[in-house]
Structures are given as C-alpha cells and as structure tokens.
Amino acid sequence: DADVTQTPRNRITKTGKRIMLECSQTKGHDRMYWYRQDPGLGLRLIYYSFDVKDINKGEISDGYSVSRQAQAKFSLSLESAIPNQTALYFCATSPRLAGVTDTQYFGPGTRLTVL
Amino acid sequence: EDQVTQSPEALRLQEGESSSLNCSYTVSGLRGLFWYRQDPGKGPEFLFTLYSAGEEKEKERLKATLTKKESFLHITAPKPEDSATYLCAVRGYGGSQGNLIFGKGTKLSVKP
Numbered sequence: 001d002a003d004v005t006q007t008p009r010n011r012i013t014k015t016g017k018r019i020m021l022e023c024s025q026t027k028g029h030d031r032m033y034w035y036r037q038d039p040g041l042g043l044r045l046i047y048y049s050f051d052v053k054d055i056n057k058g059e060i061s062d063g064y065s066v067s068r069q070a071q072a073k074f075s076l077s078l079e080s081a082i083p084n085q086t087a088l089y090f091c092a093t094s095p096r097l098a099g100v101t102d103t104q105y106f107g108p109g110t111r112l113t114v115l
Numbered sequence: 116e117d118q119v120t121q122s123p124e125a126l127r128l129q130e131g132e133s134s135s136l137n138c139s140y141t142v143s144g145l146r147g148l149f150w151y152r153q154d155p156g157k158g159p160e161f162l163f164t165l166y167s168a169g170e171e172k173e174k175e176r177l178k179a180t181l182t183k184k185e186s187f188l189h190i191t192a193p194k195p196e197d198s199a200t201y202l203c204a205v206r207g208y209g210g211s212q213g214n215l216i217f218g219k220g221t222k223l224s225v226k227p
Contacts, residue, residue, distance in 0.1 A: 004158075043159070043202070043217040058214065090158050103149065104215060106158035 003027045004107035006091050012113045019078040021110050023091030032074040033092040033104060034058075034066060036085075043090070049074055050096070081114040088112075117142045117207050121218035128193055128225050136188040136221045138203030148186050149215065150179050151202040159202055162188075193225045 004025045013019055023032065034046040035058075045058030047066040055066060063085065067075045078085055089110045094102040118141045128134055140148065147166055151159035163172045165181040172179050176197065178189040188201055200222045204215040 040219065042219040043204075043215075045214055103147075103161055103164055105161060106151075108158050109156070111156070 004091060004093055004105060006089075006107040006110050008110060009108065010111045012115065013081055014115050015082055017081050017114075019081050019112065021076045021089055021091075021112070023074045023076070023107060025072050025091075025093045025107075027093055027095075027105065028071075029093040029105075030071065030096045031094045031102065032068065033094070034064075034074070034076045035090045035092065035106075036060070037088040037090060037109075046076065078112075081112075083114045086112060086114045117205065117214075117216045119203055119205055119216050119218035121201075121203050121221050123221060124219070125222045126224070128190075128223070130194055130225055130227050131192045133189070133191045133193070135190070136201055136223070138186040138188070138218055139184060140186070140203075140205045140216075142205050142207035142216070144208035146206045146208055148181055149204045149206070150186070150188055151204065153200045153202055153220070155200075162201075190223070193223075195225045195227050198223055198225045 007022045031050050033048040035043045037043050044060050046060055046064050047058050049055050049068045052068050065077045091107040092104040094104045120139045122137045147164050149164050150162040152162055153159045163179040168181055168183045170181050176191050180187045200220040202220045204217045206215050
C-alpha cells in the first residue's frame, strides 16, 4: 500500500465550483504540505502544516484553503475554482527530525482541470 | 531570494553514454539540497539529500555531489529506465521553515 495517498487522482470541474482534494498518509509524519506543479514553472508550495494546530501559507496560497483534520489527513480546498488553477497537485509529508533537515515524500498527485 | 537553476532543460543520451546534470543554487545558508526523480504523471521520488560542500552520495548508476554553489547528478552508463525528469531543491536558513525551493527540472531521455 502507498504511504501517501491522494484522492481523487483526476478531476474535471467548472469555473466557480468548490473543490476539495484529500491527502492521507500512513508514514506517521508530523509535517504535511500541498504543492502545485505547472509546466515550465516547477513545484510551488501552497500551504504547509507542522502539526494539527499549525497551518502556514506558502508561496501561492491565494484562492486556496486547507484543513488538517488529523495527523494523517490534510485537505486542500478551492472555494471557487478558476481556469488558471488547472494543474497537478501534490501532497507531501516529512518527519520532524531535530537538528536535521527533513526529507519530503510525495504522493502520486491529483490532476485538476478547471473548465 | 533563494533560487535554483537546473541545466540543461532536456538531455538526450544513448544507452551507456555517461553525463551530468547541473543544479546551481543561491540560498541564505544551505540546510540541505535534495534530488528527486519524477516520471510522467507521477509524484517526485526522493533520491538524495546533501548537506555540506564536498559531500557525495551514490545509488546504482547515480552519484550526487555538492559544492558551495552547485550540485551535480552524474549518471554512469545510463539505461532507458533512467529516463525521467530530475528535480533539484534547496532549503535554506533564510526562508520559512517549510519551504523547499525547486528548480524546473532536467528531462532526461535515454535511447537504447
């Protein structure tokens, strides 16, 4: 079984619709992240969470919100989807290691298309 | 501003033809440099973490090296299954704790 799972894997929606992308992990990691990937732009951080009560904005948080329901679950919402939010979305997790830079492990991704 | 530049954007090799990918970085104090492999439509797969200049790590046909300004991913005698996009990322002391800064990647194609 995959350590980091994302649902759905593919989603097509219309402008103005509310969309939720979900991420679950069985790695036991405290830290979780949401990224988007666009052709030619690389991976960009949307939001991150170091524990259930800690949520932080990343580089491109406008138009997105998140919820950390439990240590193992981190959801990303698009309140009113727009076409330029069409992208690949990745969830990642990392352990909290004192004194060492933690490595992030990525899920399989969700391909979102907003028409 | 922390920045990562990868070159070349694309690289085509014949099977067995060794080469190197470059990752140049600018960061306010390096906490770690990461290499990932990404296959089309899939999530990045972790390869290596390097922490200080002079450090080297190897895995099968891949070897990553680090200097104060750049990292190289050396591919020795590549096979077609090594075809993928290779991503470099850095994490510095200056930015927010959660931020990895990614390069745009090098797309490697290995022909039999």
